Amino acid sequence: MKQLKERILRDGKSLDGGILKVDSFINHQMDPILMKSVAVEFVKRFAHLPITKIVTIEASGIAPAIMVGYLLELPVVFVKKAKPKTMENMAVAQVYSFTKDRTYDVCVSKEFLKEGDKVLFIDDFLANGNAALGIIELAKEAKAQILGMGFIIEKAFQEGGNILRQKTDIQIESLARIKTLALNQVTFED
Amino acid sequence: MKQLKERILRDGKSLDGGILKVDSFINHQMDPILMKSVAVEFVKRFAHLPITKIVTIEASGIAPAIMVGYLLELPVVFVKKAKPKTMENMAVAQVYSFTKDRTYDVCVSKEFLKEGDKVLFIDDFLANGNAALGIIELAKEAKAQILGMGFIIEKAFQEGGNILRQKTDIQIESLARIKTLALNQVTFED
Numbered sequence: 331m332k333q334l335k336e337r338i339l340r341d342g343k344s345l346d347g348g349i350l351k352v353d354s355f356i357n358h359q360m361d362p363i364l365m366k367s368v369a370v371e372f373v374k375r376f377a378h379l380p381i382t383k384i385v386t387i388e389a390s391g392i393a394p395a396i397m398v399g400y401l402l403e404l405p406v407v408f409v410k411k412a413k414p415k416t417m418e419n420m421a422v423a424q425v426y427s428f429t430k431d432r433t434y435d436v437c438v439s440k441e442f443l444k445e446g447d448k449v450l451f452i453d454d455f456l457a458n459g460n461a462a463l464g465i466i467e468l469a470k471e472a473k474a475q476i477l478g479m480g481f482i483i484e485k486a487f488q489e490g491g492n493i494l495r496q497k498t499d500i501q502i503e504s505l506a507r508i509k510t511l512a513l514n515q516v517t518f519e520d
Numbered sequence: 521m522k523q524l525k526e527r528i529l530r531d532g533k534s535l536d537g538g539i540l541k542v543d544s545f546i547n548h549q550m551d552p553i554l555m556k557s558v559a560v561e562f563v564k565r566f567a568h569l570p571i572t573k574i575v576t577i578e579a580s581g582i583a584p585a586i587m588v589g590y591l592l593e594l595p596v597v598f599v600k601k602a603k604p605k606t607m608e609n610m611a612v613a614q615v616y617s618f619t620k621d622r623t624y625d626v627c628v629s630k631e632f633l634k635e636g637d638k639v640l641f642i643d644d645f646l647a648n649g650n651a652a653l654g655i656i657e658l659a660k661e662a663k664a665q666i667l668g669m670g671f672i673i674e675k676a677f678q679e680g681g682n683i684l685r686q687k688t689d690i691q692i693e694s695l696a697r698i699k700t701l702a703l704n705q706v707t708f709e710d
Contacts, residue, residue: 359597359632362589389578389598393586399552400587407549408579442549 331371331505334482335518337364338506344514348485356482357390357454368505369397372452372480375503379477381450383407385443385469387436387461394482395452407442409465411435421472425464428457436464440472447474456481456504459490466498476500483508486519521561521695524672525708527554528696534704538675546672547580547644558695559587562642562670565693569667571640573597575633575659577626577651584672585642597632599655601625611662615654618647626654630662637664646671646694649680656688666690673698676709 343351355361372394384406386395392408399406411434413420422437443449451465462479469476477500484491484504494502507519533541545551562584574596576585582598589596601624603610612627633639641655652669659666667690674681674694684692697709 353629354632358600358629359595360586360589362586362596363593365586366590389582389600392579392582393596396550396552396555396583396586397590399550400556403553405549406552406583410548410579439543439548442544 331368333367334364334371334506337361338483338508339516342516344511344516346514348487348511350483350485350508350511350516352454352483360393362393365393365397368394368482369401371505372398372450372503373401376450376478376480376501377402379450379501380448381477382446382448383443383450383474384452385409385438385449385465385476386452387411387465390454391452394454398450398452398480405442407438409436409438409468413437421468423464423467423471425460427460436461436468438468438472443469443472443474445473447472449474449476449478451476451479452481453479454482456484456490456494456502457488459488459493462490462494466500478503480504482506485511487511521558523557524554524561524696527551528673528698529706532706534701534706536704538677538701540673540675540698540701540706542644542673550583552583555583555587558584558672559591561695562588562640562693563591566640566668566670566691567592569640569691570638571667572636572638573633573640573664574642575599575628575639575655575666576642577601577655580644581642584644588640588642588670595632597628599626599628599658603627611658613654613657613661615650617650626651626658628658628662633659633662633664635663637662639664639666639668641666641669642671643669644672646674646680646684646692647678649678649683652680652684656690668693670694672696675701677701 574589
């Protein structure tokens with residue numbers, strides 16, 4: 331997605347350790363016009379699938395997911411990263427975060443993710459794939475089916491994309507695939 | 521806002537202890553069409569103000585905030601509830617949560633909330649007002665000015681609304697003001 335790649339080159343900051351900061355337009359301050367364009371691109375790539383529900387994970391996935399849900403007129407469920415006090419009947423899965431070096435629970439009410447749901451999962455980043463694998467496990471526990479997973483940015487130099495594309499038959503799409511952040515320079519695939 | 525009140529009566533669940541569950545359409549599963557309508561209503565109430573930035577707090581505020589930002593073509597910043605590893609130069613304030621019975625930090629990068637910013641704050645709930653007061657403190661530390669605060673639902677039987685309306689000159693708007701949840705029945709103001 332050309333507009334997105336140009337924005338990453340202009341406003342993204344590549345730091346040591348393979349970190350790409352996009353917090354001025356995606357995951358702290360957000361550009362809602364860009365989020366709408368990102369959602370349009372996801373719709374183009376996934377609209378052929380019989381999706382019934384958009385699922386994302388708090389907090390950075392919510393903005394693009396709600397825009398996709400708005401365009402497709404579908405409910406949007408955000409998976410939570412901590413168990414709420416007032417939620418019962420939950421599906422839970424564990425995710426190991428390299429960034430934070432800890433394991434956390436992801437959970438969702440089985441009232442909102444259940445048998446018969448055909449899910450498009452939307453998130454901001456695909457890197458090592460741990461969060462995505464946690465979502466796949468969560469959906470399995472809730473007996474929902476994931477048809478597609480869409481990511482705004484994929485760190486293609488990490489293994490998440492390969493794992494998801496080889497080990498599942500889910501359609502995986504990333505709108506900007508980063509080949510390398512070597513020397514703190516962003517280089518895209520293709 | 522009539523449509524919102526009707527939806528609360530239809531799909532909200534009032535539980536013991538003054539709890540109103542709206543997690544089937546606002547804060548776990550979200551109805552993006554309703555979020556857009558909610559945003560239109562916020563725009564109508566706040567569009568006379570010279571707003572330059574929408575601010576919200578993760579996670580449930582993000583959906584209505586991104587819709588308001590989209591309609592007004594303004595950047596949206598979400599305040600974080602935990603200090604991220606890769607963020608420096610932050611403003612931090614403390615919030616006591618009655619629901620969770622603990623104090624947590626809210627924080628925002630001073631790069632995205634700063635002097636000259638004229639803020640509209642958007643969130644899903646106004647109850648005791650602690651989160652809103654934390655945001656006001658945060659904005660003060662960042663030298664930004666809050667012009668308006670818009671909430672989807674106000675528990676008018678709690679003190680937050682009175683505190684904000686009496687102690688600040690910020691325009692406070694709530695789209696559904698709940699008078700009482702007594703006997704687990706939702707009754708609105710007016």
